Amino acid sequence: MIVRSMSALIERDLRLAIRHGGESLMPLIFLFSVIILIPLGVGPGPNLLAAIAPGMIWVAALLASLLALENLFRPDLDDGTLEQWWIGDCPAGALVVARLFSHWLITAVPVIVFAPLAAQMLYLPAEALGVLVLSLLLGTPILSLVGGLAAALTLGTNRGSVLLSILVFPLIVPVLIFATGAVSAAADGLSARAHLGLLGALLILAITLVPLATSAALRLNIE
Amino acid sequence: MIWKTIKVNFHRLGSPPTFYRLAQVLAPWLWAGFAVCAAIGLYQALYVVPPDYQQSDSFRILYIHVPAAWQAMAGYVVMAILAVIALVWRIRTVEIMAMAGAPIGAAFTFICLATGSLWGRPMWGTWWAWDARLTSMLVLLFIYLGIMGLYAAFEDRRKGARVACILILVGIVNIPIIHFSVEWWTTLHQGATIRLFSGESTMHESMMPPLIWMTIAVKLMFGAALLDRSRNDLLDQDRRKGWVQARLGESA
Amino acid sequence: MSRMLETHQATYARSGEPVFEPVDLALDAGQALIVLGPNGCGKTTLLRMLAGILRPWQGKIIRHCQPAFLGHLPAFKGDLSCRENLAFQRRFHGGAGLDESRALARVGLAGLGLRPARTLSAGQKRRLGLAGLLVAPGSLWLLDEPYASLDDSGSELVDHLLTEHLAGGGAVALSAHQRKPAIAVDPVRLELKAAEMLP
Numbered sequence: 001m002i003v004r005s006m007s008a009l010i011e012r013d014l015r016l017a018i019r020h021g022g023e024s025l026m027p028l029i030f031l032f033s034v035i036i037l038i039p040l041g042v043g044p045g046p047n048l049l050a051a052i053a054p055g056m057i058w059v060a061a062l063l064a065s066l067l068a069l070e071n072l073f074r075p076d077l078d079d080g081t082l083e084q085w086w087i088g089d090c091p092a093g094a095l096v097v098a099r100l101f102s103h104w105l106i107t108a109v110p111v112i113v114f115a116p117l118a119a120q121m122l123y124l125p126a127e128a129l130g131v132l133v134l135s136l137l138l139g140t141p142i143l144s145l146v147g148g149l150a151a152a153l154t155l156g157t158n159r160g161s162v163l164l165s166i167l168v169f170p171l172i173v174p175v176l177i178f179a180t181g182a183v184s185a186a187a188d189g190l191s192a193r194a195h196l197g198l199l200g201a202l203l204i205l206a207i208t209l210v211p212l213a214t215s216a217a218l219r220l221n222i223e
Numbered sequence: 224m225i226w227k228t229i230k231v232n233f234h235r236l237g238s239p240p241t242f243y244r245l246a247q248v249l250a251p252w253l254w255a256g257f258a259v260c261a262a263i264g265l266y267q268a269l270y271v272v273p274p275d276y277q278q279s280d281s282f283r284i285l286y287i288h289v290p291a292a293w294q295a296m297a298g299y300v301v302m303a304i305l306a307v308i309a310l311v312w313r314i315r316t317v318e319i320m321a322m323a324g325a326p327i328g329a330a331f332t333f334i335c336l337a338t339g340s341l342w343g344r345p346m347w348g349t350w351w352a353w354d355a356r357l358t359s360m361l362v363l364l365f366i367y368l369g370i371m372g373l374y375a376a377f378e379d380r381r382k383g384a385r386v387a388c389i390l391i392l393v394g395i396v397n398i399p400i401i402h403f404s405v406e407w408w409t410t411l412h413q414g415a416t417i418r419l420f421s422g423e424s425t426m427h428e429s430m431m432p433p434l435i436w437m438t439i440a441v442k443l444m445f446g447a448a449l450l451d452r453s454r455n456d457l458l459d460q461d462r463r464k465g466w467v468q469a470r471l472g473e474s475a
Numbered sequence: 476m477s478r479m480l481e482t483h484q485a486t487y488a489r490s491g492e493p494v495f496e497p498v499d500l501a502l503d504a505g506q507a508l509i510v511l512g513p514n515g516c517g518k519t520t521l522l523r524m525l526a527g528i529l530r531p532w533q534g535k536i537i538r539h540c541q542p543a544f545l546g547h548l549p550a551f552k553g554d555l556s557c558r559e560n561l562a563f564q565r566r567f568h569g570g571a572g573l574d575e576s577r578a579l580a581r582v583g584l585a586g587l588g589l590r591p592a593r594t595l596s597a598g599q600k601r602r603l604g605l606a607g608l609l610v611a612p613g614s615l616w617l618l619d620e621p622y623a624s625l626d627d628s629g630s631e632l633v634d635h636l637l638t639e640h641l642a643g644g645g646a647v648a649l650s651a652h653q654r655k656p657a658i659a660v661d662p663v664r665l666e667l668k669a670a671e672m673l674p
Contacts, residue, residue: 001569004569005568008563008566008567012555012563015555019555020554079548079551080546080548081552083523084550087527087568088542089569149393163372166368166372167369167373167390170365170394174401174403177407216389217389219530379490
């Protein structure tokens with residue numbers, strides 16, 4: 001029952017995303033506009049660019065994930081499909097996970113796929129590419145979870161978008177530190193396993209706790 | 224049975240008129256205690272403690288900086304406890320108290336950052352350093368601001384308070400992680416000099432008493448400000464209610 | 476006769492103020508409940524609370540079966556076709572009801588299955604909402620103003636669907652303004668009273 005409701009929701013979200021088209025493209029275009037602007041800003045020197053590449057790609061990915069948050073729950077609130085989540089046996093926390101999973105597929109996966117290309121544009125050493133992709137695979141779901149929580153908290157307000165970034169930024173600090181730490185370590189030829197392990201631990205923690213808080217916040221906001 | 228008694232008493236305490244009266248009686252005592260402790264602490268800090276052999280007189284800002292830093296964190300823990308009570312038992316006065324804690328905590332965080340920066344200028348030669356403790360304090364300030372912003376963004380203040388309580392609880396899980404990760408990220412700051420529970424303190428004995436006085440003073444001030452703020456918020460929210468009008472009529 | 480829904484002194488509060496006087500009711504299979512009261516007395520709030528969307532502030536609500544709620548909002552996606560919307564509702568609520576085309580035909584939308592839902596008129600949207608009730612298996616229907624923006628034949632359709640649903644062992648709670656349901660069973664009437672301000 002739970003799995004069926006979750007898969008129905010994911011399938012519908014993906015169908016809607018395909019019909020809207022641009023949703024997947026937005027974060028990608030944003031990522032590349034940042035990546036193109038950086039050399040223009042700091043100069044084209046390969047050493048400098050390689051040194052800041054891990055941080056820049058991650059900051060760009062973080063900001064890109066903020067873009068789509070406003071539409072995570074708001075359309076569902078407006079057309080009444082959100083309140084249906086509390087009717088029936090499927091716990092809302094599971095539906096939150098389903099929604100965030102489809103959101104992650106739509107907005108984060110394209111960024112992960114094209115991140116190696118962006119990294120090459122910033123001269124990140126080739127041996128760090130694998131770790132970059134791995135760190136994004138572990139880290140972007142946390143971005144989606146935390147972003148979803150912030151979106152749920154601000155759902156009942158009408159100036160959500162400003163608040164969103166204030167709420168997300170402090171909570172996401174550890175992810176940024178460990179993820180960029182992993183990539184920098186790999187670029188310096190060191191082992192990234194400790195950083196990646198911590199990132200994985202954060203992901204497990206986030207996946208267990210955040211959906212509960214998110215569904216509680218959503219519920220308060222539809223009341 | 225005991226549980227039920229506690230719960231009933233909690234709810235009685237949570238009734239706005241009772242809370243209002245209690246806060247009105249309690250707050251002046253806390254303010255008085257704060258004034259006394261702060262007077263003793265400041266006198267000792269400024270006149271009794273000898274100048275440091277390395278930092279001369281500039282270290283004295285520590286007596287504001289350290290208690291403020293402790294209170295910034297302790298205040299968050301107090302808010303988190305209040306938030307749990309507010310969410311579980313849905314007591315309105317506790318929701319109001321949790322929300323009243325945020326601006327005070329934010330103010331202490333700001334004082335900590337400002338005094339730290341003033342202290343850093345002569346000691347490290349810079350106003351701001353990206354070191355672990357400064358950075359995690361800055362992040363804490365943003366969490367406080369996020370809580371205040373979220374609460375203020377709601378038209379329905381009860382709903383806003385309850386949503387912000389969820390954020391407080393998310394924050395309490397996250398703050399240790401942030402602290403730890405930032406510490407990992409950089410260690411430029413001098414190591415912790417005050418260890419209350421383990422090992423020997425590297426501070427000279429004569430420097431301790433004013434710190435203790437100031438810490439107590441700051442705690443009392445937090446309590447007093449918390450009560451006063453929540454009392455005012457309660458009065459503001461309930462201004463059309465019977466008990467407020469009866470009370471104001473009585474004093475007018 | 477099996478019990479579908481019970482409430483015990485249930486009430487809901489907004490900003491700490493009760494919205495309506497506590498409600499005690501019991502609804503059995505085959506019974507209909509009509510919630511009456513002036514604008515703003517909390518009819519919609521009561522129905523949403525009965526559906527489980529809102530939590531009661533005080534009192535208790537016991538549901539013995541799966542509810543289905545049809546409110547003011549359409550609860551479907553305008554960019555999906557009518558058929559896709561129904562297929563989603565069917566799977567989402569674990570459906571064992573009518574299939575999509577039969578449900579569409581039943582509410583008079585036959586042939587519109589491939590139209591995006593946003594191109595429907597207001598009345599057609601209400602009909603699509605009713606079709607949603609037919610594909611999902613909820614045996615307790617909670618309908619907020621089901622006659623709103625429907626023409627005469629639409630209102631008759633609602634009456635037909637209600638009669639069928641009650642005859643099939645379901646139960647209905649609805650709020651209605653102008654039109655009262657013309658059904659075989661005599662509905663239980665609940666006069667909802669707005670709560671007084673607390674002192």
